Amino acid sequence: MTLSGILQSLDQDAVALYGYARDAAAQSATSIQAIRPESSTLLGFARGIGLQAAVLIMVAGLCWRLAGILLLRRRPQHALSRASWLGRVGGGAAMIFTRSFPRRTFLPRIGVSVGLSTVFHVGFFAILLGGAPHILIIHQLTGLIWPDLPKGVVVMISGLTLAAMLALLARRIAHPVMRLLSTPDDYLSWLAVFLPVLTGILLSGETIASYESLLALHILSVELMMIWLPFGKLMHGVLVFASRGAMGFNFARKGAAT
């Protein structure tokens, strides 16, 4: 049974599985605006109800977590600030970017971690924002559109990103500090990002299995990432702006180095 055979049968098993899920979802989702019925394939589910559910869960989770943090009582700061209010806001905004480039003195010790994570993050967003199909999705949602990278380039970048992720995982397992700090959330979040990139590469190759199965798997893995995002470590994608901004703002008050 070749892999493509398995994926083919996966498509059929999923049809049955999907049938039950769809009926259950249909009954329970009465309040949500009637969603047009999708065809009975895995791809239909992935691009239909699956996508809808993933987006709704992500949006709800994001709002919940952000509200839960930002609505805590703010500690008033009365000490005389070294910077004006505008200076503090500027400090906050600046740090959002400068903290991505560690000070030269730290590089000898964290160069590997910085290098690998930069390759991964730049690669991941280059795929997301450079891949033609991705731009189309964003275009359909927001109307924005910009030139895309050739498919070959995106595939090559995906390879690099995948390699960086595997190296980072190896480091997280091997390095004593990383092993001490790591929780199941780290590994689940890693997987939730690894699968979309992996299925993306397989999809671009279009050889392992039929286009539909690969596209369905790719979209499902993205949906897994979207659903996990607000509840685990992936939230740092949003919190990084708030957290760095807050430190930049507060340190600018003290004129302290950031």
Place this chain on the structure above:
Amino acid sequence: MTAEETLGDMLARRGFSRRSLLKFAIAMTSSLALPPSAAPAMAANLAKSKRRSVIWLSFQECTGCLETLLRSASPTIESLMFDFISLDYQESLMAAAGAAAERTLREVVAANKGEYLLAIDGSIPAKDGGVYSLTGGRSNLDMLSEIAADAKAVLAIGTCAAYGGIPKAYPNPTGAVGVEDLVSNKPIVNIPGCPPVPEVLSGVLVHFVSFGTLPELDDRKRPLAYFGTTIHDQCYRRPFYDQGKFAKSFDDEGARQGWCLFELGCKGPITHNACGSLKWNGGTSFPIESGHGCLGCSEPDFWDKGGFYTSLAGGSEVGWRNAGVAAAIGVAGGAAAALSARSKVKADKAEPGIEP
């Protein structure tokens, strides 16, 4: 023409040499993607075989499928096929009508019990007992089950007969379904397409008449020889797809250069059919070659898979109203969590005077 006369004798009587029969067999083996060595065997079988009786029932259909199969302005090799079968019942083509037509149908069924082929075009409305499509006062639902019972095999011609097609599109008022949803104890061949590619029917009939079996089918009961690959895989514009050269509108520079139509909603990557290789109107062209994206008409529920001009990459659009509801739920939950946290934090101020 007597029932016992073989095809070979019939052809000879009408001046068709065995060479033209062999030539026909060579053409069909090539179209069916069979090895060339199969041609002599096919020609021999065809010569020995009897003419197969075919009953064609039209249900909730637009006659587009029938027209495309018989339209051949110039007689093509495939049209020979209609000399090999005896189309005993077809409401649009036969002279008889009304009660006479019904009598003919009963006679044909009786005469060829268990041996005739049942070809169907159009979907079958199953809602409310099938009352939405009647022929001579009888619902298509009943006619199908009755006549399919004695058929040797069933050919569902066109996406409507195969998967329900356009009548089944949302909201599907008549409860239209495909043949495969109603008939289960008979070998079924789906020949989807709106309309289907004519050569496919000839290929299937020839295969059946000459080898007595249906050609190899895929998981959707479609002949693998014609539906094994996607339009995307056969498409001559594929290199542009790989280089990321996409037409952004139907009359921009990209479109004129014949670039890939992926961004204009082409459904080629998820559509299985033979348009890309056999092409239409005698090999003239096929939708993509004429500059329009493939609609995916041979796939189930092609009408509900998002707009014809929405690219494959786009998921079905997220309802902004739903997103608003989700956001509100999220904020409410977060606020509740924050308030309970604040109450806990305030409670710790046991020591008087320490500001929060």
Place this chain on the structure above:
Amino acid sequence: MTALAAFGEDGLVDALLMQIAGLLGRLAEHDEEGSIDLRGLPLSASCIADLEKRLGRGEVTAVIEAAGRSTIHETSFPGVWWISHADESGRMIANLIEVALVPMILRADPADIILSQRRLPGCTHVAAHARARAA
């Protein structure tokens, strides 16, 4: 010039030539005939033209008028025949390389031979006179 044709153009033609050589070998040793359906292979027009140039032309050319025109020519390699069939509207419906003593389609069919045997006596002078007397 599609991307497919850009690379390996000559690779395809060479592979075909070697396959034809293999068929010739089987014909010579085991008297086995074989043929290659060119339409089943992803060949571009220039690829087929190149193949035709390589195979060259032999001494025999034949035309068959049966349900459309079919043309056959022997290549410069005896035993290797190039056959292309078209239907009445002139559309090509098959394009084959056949490796055989004589292409299958050229041979008269046994059933036709029996019919000929039955028909032939009819065109003798004796039969003609008999018909004239009977009329």
Place this chain on the structure above:
Amino acid sequence: MNAEAKPPQPPARAPDVAEVATAMRGFVSDFGPTAALALESCVHCGRCAEACQFYVQTGEAKYTPIHKIEPFKQAYEREVSPFAFAYRWFGLAPKVTGPELQSWQEMVYDSCNMCGRCSLICPMGIDIADLVEQARHGMFEAGLAPADYLGALAEKEHLTGSPFGLTITKFQDMLHAIGIEHGVVMHVDEARADIVPTVSSIDLKTYPASMAAIAKILNHMGASWTFRTDGFDADNVSLTAGDRQGQRTTTMGIVNAAIACGATTLLMPECGHSFTEMRWEAANEMGHALPFSVLQITEFLAEAITDGRIRVNKAQQKATYHDACQVSRRGGATAAPRVILKALGVDLHELEDAGDANWCCGGGGGVALINRAAPLRAKAFEIKQRQVEATGMETVFTSCSGCRQTLEHGGKATQWSTTVASLLELVADNLAS
């Protein structure tokens, strides 16, 4: 000084459940969005370890800065985080146990100077130093502040307002004695004065000359100034021990003293944490802005030298300078010492990573007052020793008595020839007549 408050007893055993609960509430008590953001944002990348002198020198993973607040993060997740209910229902963040909290004493106190170098490297912008300070609040309320020395001093400060139990009269006598010994006019407890220099007990005990130096400088300037023995001990050992109430009492004492004599400027002595406490936290504890400006001594000297109120001679010597973390990196006064040294004509050879990214001396944040932390301090000192020797300088100036004492102790242990000197005293010794 409210003597009747219950003094924290150093426990012989692990805290019981009640004490752990108070500890956690202590940690959670001053929780705002910034602290919550910090605890929610950690991506477990491990880079903070690479900036911390204790991990870098020992290679032990347990000294990873963010790991030092792990139990408190668990408490946050259970009690205050947006998904607290889920953490509790699914048992994702178990309750912190007594023994576990006790074992964390080493992480929250012995191996953390709260120097903020980890906050400088954290890619997510988490102020880990601030979190450790808040964690100490929890530890203290669970009676887990280290008993030896730091705990004892904090207890005494809590009772008497001075970590060494100095009474006001004793303090006054010492000031006058220093005045006489150094031949300097000492203004003590005068009713009205513009400038109030505060005193740290380390200076009082080990570097009395610095009090004489500040007096000499202020007289040189002809400023109206006075020491206030009712506003004593800028050191605020309670802060580093995590005793929020003691910290607040000490701070209010100084603030009230300054208000009493109508001061316009409060000078913090050569000390790191006292500056942080008075400059950035005092106003919050008052609930409104302070009615006077607070300057670290180097800031004051730099300003006065620049605008000519202090005239100095050229000191004609080569030296290097060690930055106090709370003054430079955390306090934003990195430039002031350079201004002073330049004015004094000192040929300054900066240390590697000088200024904002400097390595901590290893004694700050109360660690110098924990005896069992000596081996850790020695490890941290090795970096500083290497850096100073790399400059080839004979003298290293600093403007924090804590650093000065730590570097001297470190130097004594390794027969270090370099002399550690105070910038304040250098200025006092080079005043133009």
